[in-house]
Amino acid sequence: MRDRVKALQASFRSELDGYIITDLINMLYLTDFLGAATMFVPNEGESTLYIHDVNFEAGLVEAKNCRVKLAKRGENLIKNVSEQIMSQKLSKLGFDKMNVQTYEKFRKYLKNTRLEAKSEYIWKLRRVKDEDELKKIRKAGELTVEGMRTAFEAIKKGLKEYEVAAEIEYAMRTCGSYGVAFDTIVASGPRSAYPHGGCGERKLRIGDLVVVDFGAIYKNYRADMTRTFVVGKATTKQRKYHAVVALAQEKAFQKIQDGVKATEPDMAARETISREGYEKYFVHGLGHGIGLETHEQPTLNPTSKDILEAGNVVTDEPGIYIVGFGGFRIEDTILVKKDIGERLTSGLHVLEAS
Amino acid sequence: MRDRVKALQASFRSELDGYIITDLINMLYLTDFLGAATMFVPNEGESTLYIHDVNFEAGLVEAKNCRVKLAKRGENLIKNVSEQIMSQKLSKLGFDKMNVQTYEKFRKYLKNTRLEAKSEYIWKLRRVKDEDELKKIRKAGELTVEGMRTAFEAIKKGLKEYEVAAEIEYAMRTCGSYGVAFDTIVASGPRSAYPHGGCGERKLRIGDLVVVDFGAIYKNYRADMTRTFVVGKATTKQRKYHAVVALAQEKAFQKIQDGVKATEPDMAARETISREGYEKYFVHGLGHGIGLETHEQPTLNPTSKDILEAGNVVTDEPGIYIVGFGGFRIEDTILVKKDIGERLTSGLHVLEAS
Numbered sequence: 131m132r133d134r135v136k137a138l139q140a141s142f143r144s145e146l147d148g149y150i151i152t153d154l155i156n157m158l159y160l161t162d163f164l165g166a167a168t169m170f171v172p173n174e175g176e177s178t179l180y181i182h183d184v185n186f187e188a189g190l191v192e193a194k195n196c197r198v199k200l201a202k203r204g205e206n207l208i209k210n211v212s213e214q215i216m217s218q219k220l221s222k223l224g225f226d227k228m229n230v231q232t233y234e235k236f237r238k239y240l241k242n243t244r245l246e247a248k249s250e251y252i253w254k255l256r257r258v259k260d261e262d263e264l265k266k267i268r269k270a271g272e273l274t275v276e277g278m279r280t281a282f283e284a285i286k287k288g289l290k291e292y293e294v295a296a297e298i299e300y301a302m303r304t305c306g307s308y309g310v311a312f313d314t315i316v317a318s319g320p321r322s323a324y325p326h327g328g329c330g331e332r333k334l335r336i337g338d339l340v341v342v343d344f345g346a347i348y349k350n351y352r353a354d355m356t357r358t359f360v361v362g363k364a365t366t367k368q369r370k371y372h373a374v375v376a377l378a379q380e381k382a383f384q385k386i387q388d389g390v391k392a393t394e395p396d397m398a399a400r401e402t403i404s405r406e407g408y409e410k411y412f413v414h415g416l417g418h419g420i421g422l423e424t425h426e427q428p429t430l431n432p433t434s435k436d437i438l439e440a441g442n443v444v445t446d447e448p449g450i451y452i453v454g455f456g457g458f459r460i461e462d463t464i465l466v467k468k469d470i471g472e473r474l475t476s477g478l479h480v481l482e483a484s
Numbered sequence: 485m486r487d488r489v490k491a492l493q494a495s496f497r498s499e500l501d502g503y504i505i506t507d508l509i510n511m512l513y514l515t516d517f518l519g520a521a522t523m524f525v526p527n528e529g530e531s532t533l534y535i536h537d538v539n540f541e542a543g544l545v546e547a548k549n550c551r552v553k554l555a556k557r558g559e560n561l562i563k564n565v566s567e568q569i570m571s572q573k574l575s576k577l578g579f580d581k582m583n584v585q586t587y588e589k590f591r592k593y594l595k596n597t598r599l600e601a602k603s604e605y606i607w608k609l610r611r612v613k614d615e616d617e618l619k620k621i622r623k624a625g626e627l628t629v630e631g632m633r634t635a636f637e638a639i640k641k642g643l644k645e646y647e648v649a650a651e652i653e654y655a656m657r658t659c660g661s662y663g664v665a666f667d668t669i670v671a672s673g674p675r676s677a678y679p680h681g682g683c684g685e686r687k688l689r690i691g692d693l694v695v696v697d698f699g700a701i702y703k704n705y706r707a708d709m710t711r712t713f714v715v716g717k718a719t720t721k722q723r724k725y726h727a728v729v730a731l732a733q734e735k736a737f738q739k740i741q742d743g744v745k746a747t748e749p750d751m752a753a754r755e756t757i758s759r760e761g762y763e764k765y766f767v768h769g770l771g772h773g774i775g776l777e778t779h780e781q782p783t784l785n786p787t788s789k790d791i792l793e794a795g796n797v798v799t800d801e802p803g804i805y806i807v808g809f810g811g812f813r814i815e816d817t818i819l820v821k822k823d824i825g826e827r828l829t830s831g832l833h834v835l836e837a838s
Contacts, residue, residue, distance in 0.1 A: 165680060184768040187807050188678040203769070204787045230587045231601050247585050296657030303650030308683065309667045324542035326519060329662065414538035415557070433558045453541050 132262075134160045134255060135177050135195040142251045147220035148172045149251065150211070150236070153227045155422050156252050158350060163193035168201070170211055172218060180207055208232065212239030224248030253427045257419060258441035264465065266351035267421065267443055270307070271463055271474035273346035274353040277302040278478045281316075281342045285359055285483040291316040291329045294342070302346045311345030311352035311424045322358070322457040325414055325449060336362040339456035340483070345424065345463075352424050354445050355475040356461035359483035371408075371450050372481050375458045378402040378448040382416055382430075386446060386464050386471040392428050392436035399448040400432070408450050417445035420463060442466040443474065488514045488609060489531050489549040496605045501574035502526045503605065504565070504590070507581045509776050510606050512704060517547035522555070524565055526572060534561055562586065566593030578602030607781045611773060612795035618819065620705035621775065621797055624661070625817055625828035627700035628707040631656040632832045635670075635696045639713055639837040645670040645683045648696070656700045665699030665706035665778045676712070676811040679768055679803060690716040693810035694837070699778065699817075706778050708799050709829040710815035713837035725762075725804050726835050729812045732756040732802040736770055736784075740800060740818050740825040746782050746790035753802040754786070762804050771799035774817060796820040797828065 138160065142149055151157055151169040157179065158164040160171075165185030171177040177196040181189040186200050201207045215223065222244045228236070236245055259267065280301035284294050295314040302310075317327025322339040334340060343356035358375070360368055378399035385395040396416035403412045415431025418424075420443050428436035430444055438444070447461030460479070465472040492514065496503055505511055505523040511533065512518040514525075519539030525531040534555040535543040543552050555561045569577065576598045582590070590599055613621065634655035638648050649668040656664075671681025676693040688694065697710035712729070714722055732753035739749040750770035757766045769785025772778075774797050782790035784798060792798070801815030814833070819826040 184679045186767070187805065188680065203785065228584050229601075230582050230584060233584045247583075292657060292660060292662065295663075296654055299657060300650055300654040303646060303653060306646060306685070308646065309664070313663050325538050326542065331660070413540070431557065451541065 132260060133195050135171060137255055138171055138251060139173055141254060142224060143173045146173060146222050146224045146248065148215060148223045150223060150225040152225065152232065156226050159256055159422055161193040161196050163189050165189055168207055168211060170214060180211065208235045209239055212236060215240060224251065226252050256421060257427045258439055259421060259443055263351060263421065266349045267353060268474055270346045270348040270351050270353040273302045273305050273307045273348060274355045274475050275477060276305050277344060277346060278355055278357055282478055282480065282483050285334060285340060285361060287334055287336050287361055289334050291318055291332050295329050298344060307346035307348060309347045311347055311354060315341060315343035317341045323451045323453045323455065325451060334361050339368065341457055341459055343459065343461065350422055352420055353463045353475055354420055354424060354461060355463065356447055356459045357478050358458045358460060360481055361484060364481050369481065371458050374403060374406050374408060375448055375450055375460050376479065379446055379460045382446045382448060383464065383471060386438060386466055388438060388440040388466055388468050390438045392430045392434040392438055393432060395446065396430050396432055403448065403450065411450040411452055412448060413451055417447050419444050438466045440466055440468050486614060487549050489525060491609055492525055492605060493527055495608060496578060497527045500527060500576050500578045500602065502569060502577045504577060504579040506579065506586065510580050513610055513776055515547045515550050517543050519543055522561055522565060524568060534565065562589045563593055566590060569594060569597065578605065580606050610775060611781050612793055613775060613797055617705060617775060620703045621707060622828055624700045624702040624705050624707035627656045627659050627661040627702060628709045628829050629831060630659050631698060631700060632709055632711055636832055636834065636837050639688060639694060639715060641688055641690050641715055643688050645672055645686050649683050652698060661700035661702060663701045665701055665708060669695060669697040671695045677805045677807045677809065679805060688715050693722065695811055695813055697813065697815065704776055706774055707817045707829055708774055708778060708815060709817060710801055710813045711832050712812045712814060714835055715838060718835050723835065725812050728757060728760050728762060729802055729804055729814050730833065733800055733814045736800045736802060737818065737825060740792065740798065740820055742792060742794040742820055742822050744792045746784045746788040746792055747786060749800065750784050750786055757802065757804065765804040765806055766802060767805055771801050773798050792820045794820055794822050
């Protein structure tokens with residue numbers, strides 16, 4: 131693993147004297163260690179990861195690119211970090227994320243220091259996945275496709291939504307998945323019309339639409355995939371809507387490429403859907419970055435300011451949701467490249483299951 | 485479901501003119517709706533839930549105890565909420581949780597309004613579970629015990645950690661669990677010595693300690709349970725440590741009761757472990773509240789200021805972690821009552837699996 135702490139230092143050095151990290155996933159990204167902790171990165175030299183008692187021994191073994199200090203229960207960690215900062219006479223600090231209470235405590239100890247939200251420095255790094263990360267996301271993608279294959283085979287009349295989820299998750303787990311990227315969605319019948327329709331006790335019926343949306347995790351990295359199936363034979367109307375969403379997804383995919391505005395693939399999908407008069411049913415953005423978290427930068431929607439870069443991993447997931455009728459969404463996880471993107475999930479483009 | 489919004493209003497009315505909620509779980513607690521939103525609760529009259537496009541239609545149907553407004557993409561939601569607050573001439577507001585950036589935006593629009601972190605009002609309610617909540621946590625507890633029974637039967641030489649997790653999660657899912665409360669821990673051999681030892685690709689060997697820690701979710705409510713098993717026959721030393729942790733857990737349980745300081749059960753467990761000279765190996769607090777989130781109030785550790793109340797649901801989970809040897813933890817989810825607590829998970833107090 132390349133030294134991401136050094137990359138972070140190089141990126142903020144011209145503007146900041148140091149950087150406080152409170153977000154555990156950012157620390158995982160930088161040090162390969164996940165656990166309750168706070169991190170301080172000076173603009174040069176060694177960084178310090180203050181790890182709480184419960185995770186300290188694991189951190190000693192696992193944390194890379196930093197030195198590890200024990201943060202004892204009851205100790206005033208914010209005061210101790212502040213003292214380290216003051217002893218180095220640092221006058222301008224950034225941080226990744228902070229709640230108001232923590233911020234005010236830091237302010238109390240760091241009276242003569244500027245302290246500003248500067249999450250962009252860490253996101254500039256995290257947005258572009260390196261080879262080590264891509265290996266893991268690829269694997270998460272493969273496991274996710276295995277889960278979708280299982281869903282396709284499992285779906286049949288009489289099965290409960292959560293029973294479909296059970297089969298999907300078991301298939302992924304036994305193939306080596308570390309868990310699910312978010313609560314698996316198996317939304318059937320009327321609830322398919324809600325983008326986050328959940329997964330409950332409803333039994334599948336012939337003719338139901340079933341939106342199936344989930345992701346595997348492999349060594350902390352995630353993938354995300356959605357397919358929409360019909361239990362039994364699809365109607366002409368279902369086929370029509372499904373085809374529009376499939377076309378919108380493909381049109382968006384064709385635009386996903388290094389250097390392109392993140393609004394463009396969204397627009398390609400939205401125009402395809404508008405052409406049929408369904409724009410009001412596409413109630414969300416096209417997609418989101420994915421990696422250590424399920425929703426990351428960049429964001430692909432009509433108001434995004436992001437520019438796609440090679441190494442971004444994003445979802446392409448247009449949908450149509452008609453309350454009282456049902457919903458359709460098709461989603462894949464895509465690696466942005468210099469030319470056309472690479473699908474890290476694919477296949478199972480079938481409407482009729484069982 | 486009782487009107488929790490009214491209960492919140494009654495609780496803060498003497499101090500605050502209104503309350504801003506940004507935490508999605510707090511909104512779920514108050515309105516029974518989970519999705520991207522922001523909520524404003526005035527000190528009397530109707531509250532407003534501003535729901536983003538993607539979840540709006542679901543919110544219209546599901547959100548209780550409030551009126552629902554659409555928060556359109558690109559709209560300045562903070563400005564709109566602030567305008568509503570100003571039109572009502574409210575001068576002192578509390579909020580549950582806020583990051584620095586959101587806080588500073590609110591400050592910009594609410595120049596003549598006091599705005600303070602007051603999460604205690606919502607926690608005072610959430611800490612004490614009502615009958616509807618207890619029904620769900622009880623069910624989550626039952627599902628969790630079913631998972632542990634499966635783990636006990638599955639564990640055998642040669643199986644990988646994640647394969648054990650697969651069996652646990654499949655058993656809970658097919659019995660009706662909605663997912664897992666946190667990443668299932670199956671930490672075997674050396675990694676059992678880390679309290680959050682994860683779950684990887686290691687194959688179980690004869691003589692291994694295996695710490696198994698997980699929880700089911702039922703309708704958003706969680707349970708949490710840990711057992712420590714040995715693959716095959718346990719050694720005298722393993723039996724000794726295990727018995728100390730089991731005794732510490734029981735001693736703590738005997739103290740869990742309405743009106744008791746949250747430090748007391750922790751102290752009961754800690755003293756039991758100290759008596760054997762193992763105090764330095766008990767590197768975390770005794771437990772935590774659990775409900776809609778896996779870690780909630782009250783906190784049971786040596787520095788806690790909490791007082792236990794009937795209706796709290798807490799974990800009782802002492803442990804001993806010896807780097808290079810292995811770890812032991814035994815945990816159950818307990819309902820605090822007027823007299824002795826009620827175990828919402830129980831059984832499987834067996835050291836030797838398979």
